[in-house]
């Protein structure tokens with residue numbers, strides 16, 4: 001799609017700034033084609049080298065892509081503004097946001113009352129020893145060889161830090177397709193290219209992972225359970241197959257994103273084995289204890305953990321020890337343990353209610369674990385519009401997809417069983433009978 005936006009500037013920096021402004025103002029949308037270097041150089045009366053250097057800067061920042069044969073285009077996910085916060089009209093039931101149900105999160109007041117309010121200084125250890133001990137015990141119980149650990153600010157922060165510890169601009173990363181939209185945005189922002197790995201209910205497909213690694217993926221980023229948006233989770237059989245693929249690529253960095261942890265509704269089946277050289281498993285408390293805590297535990301090989309912790313010291317330093325204390329206090333409270341079990345069971349029941357309601361209407365959907373259900377549809381925009389007219393907001397699959405077919409994502413965390421029936425009626429009405437049950 002050629003663009004009408006006029007790019008200005010005399011030097012590389014100002015030309016790059018002009019393109020950036022066009023993107024920010026929505027005048028250069030994703031996929032818009034930029035003029036070839038020589039033509040823009042002629043129009044701006046600058047040398048081709050100046051334009052080439054502006055395009056290089058934009059490419060390195062993940063704002064544009066150049067492909068032989070199709071020219072230079074604006075990236076699908078230019079890392080500029082925060083992901084557009086979408087507006088859900090008043091009176092519409094919001095099943096689009098991926099949030100946990102606040103009523104299933106633990107009350108914080110009591111744990112806050114237990115905090116040691118002594119001031120901690122710069123030179124104290126970055127991570128609370130007690131927190132690392134609990135995490136180490138849990139990880140080891142699941143088979144994760146967690147000798148080295150650190151605390152990070154959420155799963156995505158951990159993923160970003162591990163990628164930056166090992167990868168370079170332009171490296172390829174094998175990711176699930178569909179994948180968590182923010183992971184795709186993050187890769188674009190880091191100048192890394194995603195290599196899609198298809199997903200079924202048991203998670204990443206071993207054949208696709210093998211192909212991605214053969215294509216040269218330097219890292220593999222997978223979700224062991226609560227896969228977002230598909231709701232997949234590994235079982236032992238799938239994990240064995242994936243481990244066998246990974247064994248043939250010992251040099252690849254392996255990152256496992258256990259973002260929902262104990263409320264996933266299934267056990268954690270990790271992929272990492274003792275002989276893996278470079279790896280990390282990151283477990284966030286965002287879905288179980290609350291997104292605002294922004295704390296995750298990161299286990300990994302000693303080099304990876306040291307690089308992450310060492311690099312963090314230069315900037316953020318550490319995750320506030322007050323936050324770490326809150327997590328430790330919550331983890332140490334047996335009442336909270338019971339509450340998390342209830343939350344996991346409640347999410348599973350809500351997921352099952354929707355899947356059953358859809359199945360009774362002949363609609364195929366996926367959701368073995370976690371807070372989301374993925375429903376293949378023939379075309380996203382029309383179905384979303386019909387649902388919105390019926391009072392339901394869901395998330396378009398396009399945010400999560402690389403080359404997998406259209407679908408919608410429904411967040412079930414707060415969806416009561418009686419609502420699931422009404423939602424299923426609305427969706428079945430929006431799909432023509434022959435469009436239901438299309439395979440993912």
Ligand SMILES: Cc1ncc(COP(=O)(O)O)c(C=O)c1O
Pocket residue numbers: 098153154155156157180223227228257259284285286291294295296
């Ligand atoms: C797969 C996946 N990873 C990471 C996150 C974000 O986790 P955190 O808030 O701990 O960064 C999410 C949030 O939904 C997610 O779905």
